[in-house]
Every structure is written in structure tokens, then in C-alpha cells.
Amino acid sequence: MTQSVTGEVDLTQTLQDMAQALGFSQIGVADVDLSAAEAGLIAWLQAGFHGQMDYMARHGLKRARPAELVPGTVRVITARMDYLPRGTPEGWQALEWQRLAQPMQGQVSLYARGRDYHKVLRARLQRLADQLAALLGPLGHRVFCDSAPVLEVELAQRSGLGWRGKHTLTLSREGGSLFFLGEIYVDAPLACTPPVEGHCGRCQACITVCPTGAIVAPYRLDARRCISYLTIEHAGPIPEPLRAAIGNRLYGCDDCQLACPWNKFARRSPLPDFVPRSDWVAPSLLALWAWDEAGFLSRTEGSPIRRIGFERWQRNLAVASGNALARGDAESPALRGALTQARAAATPLVAEHIDWALAQG
Structure with missing residues (x-):
């Protein structure tokens, strides 16, 4: 554990090691200043693109202001957990397309075929927070997994877990997009991890393939x-x-x-929960x-x-x-x-x- 002249505590590798032992693939740390994302959030809500998800509008800009959601927060630990089931064969995408072409069979999204990811991630995020507190001493923190007004993709991008794809999901060069995100809001000034650049280029595959034209623009x-x-x-x-x-x-x-x-780089999960x-x-x-x-x-x-x-x-x-x-x-x-x-x-x-x-x- 090291500390910079700015007072930031660098636990990056330690956090990564602890997280991998808990089944996470990658850990990042983001600052709480998300003000640059507020205009895009407001425009999305004003266009009505959130539909019946009233909670998206109900919390207003608190979603882009972590320190308002949890007072005292100065950093957000972001976590990625792959969910492609272990044992998934090569060429799994072709198999999924084949299932979609079988009208008498129902199709359930890959992420939902095993255990509820909320339960899996939340428990493991809490264990990670407890381990961090054991290193740092008293630690103010809150654990989130798709359970509060959190700009997950924005935080993931800022902390280097990946970039926002044209389909609006987080994409990683090492793991594609088949992963869940979770966050730990903390009051400790941890060293931030650097963001990564986007790598979608001119690709329009996700926009072209959407059956209902839901991706109205990149x-x-x-x-x-x-x-x-x-x-x-x-x-x-x-x-x-x-x-x-x-x-x-x-x-x-x-x-x-x-x-x-x-x-093609999506990683199989080692956890039995997603079988x-x-x-x-x-x-x-x-x-x-x-x-x-x-x-x-x-x-x-x-x-x-x-x-x-x-x-x-x-x-x-x-x-x-x-x-x-x-x-x-x-x-x-x-x-x-x-x-x-x-x-x-x-x-x-x-x-x-x-x-x-x-x-x-």
C-alpha cells in the first residue's frame, strides 16, 4: 500500500487480487465528478427514452452525483464479473442464432439462465468491501448492483473497465460485453485507474442487427x-x-x-452460479x-x-x-x-x- 503526494492511496493491485479471488474479472476506481455526463442524461430523459422506468427520472441528477447519493463518497470502486457460462462451446453465437430461429422454443437472455446476478454480485462486493476495510481501518461504504441511481456504464468507462459501445453497453477488449457491473461507494481517497479509449470504429453491427431499431443512433x-x-x-x-x-x-x-x-473475446465465468x-x-x-x-x-x-x-x-x-x-x-x-x-x-x-x-x- 502506497500513498501519493495528493493523499491518494494506491491499492490497485491489492484490490485486483482480492477481487479475482472472489470471482471478479477486473476492478477499477473512478472519481465522483460525473458532471460531464449530466447533459446527456438530461437529454435522454427529456426524449422519453426511459419509457416506464420512472425511477430513472425520479432520482434526477443524483444518478450522476455519487456524493449526493451517499454523502462522504470520494471514490467509486467498479467491478466487472463475466457471466458467459463455463463450458460454453466455441461458436456459441451461432448456436444462439439457431435457437432464435426455432419458433416453437422460447429464448431467454444468456445472463438470466442461472442464478440472479444481483444476489451473486452484491454478496461478493460486500466481502470485497469488508476486506478493504480490514486493510484501511474504518471505511464508509455502500455496495450497489443495479439497485440504485448509479451511472454504471459511465463509472465503468471512467475507471478503465471498458468503453461505452454504440449499443450503450460497456465493452472491453479483453472480455467483450458479457459481464455484470457492480460498485462500491467509498469515503477513502483511493488512486483512480485510467480510462480506456473506445474501439468501435466504424462498426455498425449492433445498430444494424437490432430487431426493433431501438438503437436510434450510435x-x-x-x-x-x-x-x-x-x-x-x-x-x-x-x-x-x-x-x-x-x-x-x-x-x-x-x-x-x-x-x-x-x-469473440467474451470470457467464461468460473462461477457455478451462471451455469x-x-x-x-x-x-x-x-x-x-x-x-x-x-x-x-x-x-x-x-x-x-x-x-x-x-x-x-x-x-x-x-x-x-x-x-x-x-x-x-x-x-x-x-x-x-x-x-x-x-x-x-x-x-x-x-x-x-x-x-x-x-x-x-
Whole structure:
């Protein structure tokens, strides 16, 4: 542990070593002055691109002011944890594209096939903070993982974990974009780690591949058109003009990441937490319609999928089923029967989507 003339404590390598032992891939340290990002945040909110995510606007500029969120904060430790499951074969992107082309199978985003990442990261971030406190003495800190108004990508970029890709996700030359981010707000003047330059160049792959045109310009995402937003965050009816583009996606969307050339460097996670559960490997739409709410809750225990609830799950399942019927398949009669049977007990939201699905083929 060294200290510079400015009073900053350099624990970079020590932090990195401790973090890797906890399953993290990389650690950075950022300053708390994010004022340069405020104009972009305001413009994004004023355009309404946050959709129903009212919490994005509710906290105002506190998201860009770490010291207001947690008084006394002078640095933010940023952490990256890879989530591509261990045992994932080479050419995994091609396999994912093949699954998207199977209309009678549901598709769940890669990150959601194992244990809820919030639980995994938060516990390990807390352990890292405790270890840091053991080195420094009393330490004021708060641990965050997608759980508070935090400009995660901005902090990750400033601390050198990667750069903001044109799809707005963090990209790393060493690890692509298949990783989670977490933060520890601290009151200790740690030495900051340098940012890295962007390396997207002229590539437009993520923009071109987006099924709904949600990436309206490089580095600018309209969440209201994003399939991840529509299948997870959006509470009401999915807009009809966007339903066909959802295909068989039931929870989230990986298309922009599948198309990104940098994900040839995506790293496998050593943690068993992200190994896919059997229900999400190649789920049949017919089998999924057989779940009642108790079955859904049982199968999604400890999974991020549970957070959308049974009603949104069935809404998404109805959209995927309608898209499958539109394609035509030997199993279409059985799927129509499952939809018809489910409609009798459906909520108004689900019933509307089932009616739409039945009208597709």
C-alpha cells in the first residue's frame, strides 16, 4: 500500500487480487465528478427514452452525483464479473442464432439462465468491501448492483473497465460485453485507474442487427423499442407493431451482443452460479404453457426471471406463441389448444395478447 503526494492511496493491485479471488474479472476506481455526463442524461430523459422506468427520472441528477447519493463518497470502486457460462462451446453465437430461429422454443437472455446476478454480485462486493476495510481501518461504504441511481456504464468507462459501445453497453477488449457491473461507494481517497479509449470504429453491427431499431443512433438507445425493456421492464401491453420483431424471446434480448465482434473475446465465468438451469436450455412453448403460477414461482426461485411476475411471463409467452403460429409448424394445432385453454383463466392483459396470438395463424 502506497500513498501519493495528493493523499491518494494506491491499492490497485491489492484490490485486483482480492477481487479475482472472489470471482471478479477486473476492478477499477473512478472519481465522483460525473458532471460531464449530466447533459446527456438530461437529454435522454427529456426524449422519453426511459419509457416506464420512472425511477430513472425520479432520482434526477443524483444518478450522476455519487456524493449526493451517499454523502462522504470520494471514490467509486467498479467491478466487472463475466457471466458467459463455463463450458460454453466455441461458436456459441451461432448456436444462439439457431435457437432464435426455432419458433416453437422460447429464448431467454444468456445472463438470466442461472442464478440472479444481483444476489451473486452484491454478496461478493460486500466481502470485497469488508476486506478493504480490514486493510484501511474504518471505511464508509455502500455496495450497489443495479439497485440504485448509479451511472454504471459511465463509472465503468471512467475507471478503465471498458468503453461505452454504440449499443450503450460497456465493452472491453479483453472480455467483450458479457459481464455484470457492480460498485462500491467509498469515503477513502483511493488512486483512480485510467480510462480506456473506445474501439468501435466504424462498426455498425449492433445498430444494424437490432430487431426493433431501438438503437436510434450510435450510443443512443430508445428503451421503449428495446426487447429487453419490453419483456422485462414494461408493465402493460406490448405495442402491436413491435410484437412480430420479438420472435421467440421471452425474457431479454442478446442480439446486439451476439453481433458484436468484440464478443469473440467474451470470457467464461468460473462461477457455478451462471451455469444455465435446465428449464432455460431449450424450453418448449408448449411445455411453458403448462406452468401455473405456482410452477412459475418454483422454477424461477433465485432467478432474475421471477421479478417480472407470472402475468408478464404469460404475456411474453403469448407474443412468442403468436409469432410461432405465424410461421406455421406441425405443432401449431397443439399450441393453439394451449393458448385457448390458458385464455379462460387469463388476466385482461394476458387475454388480449392471447387473442392477438390466435389471430396470427
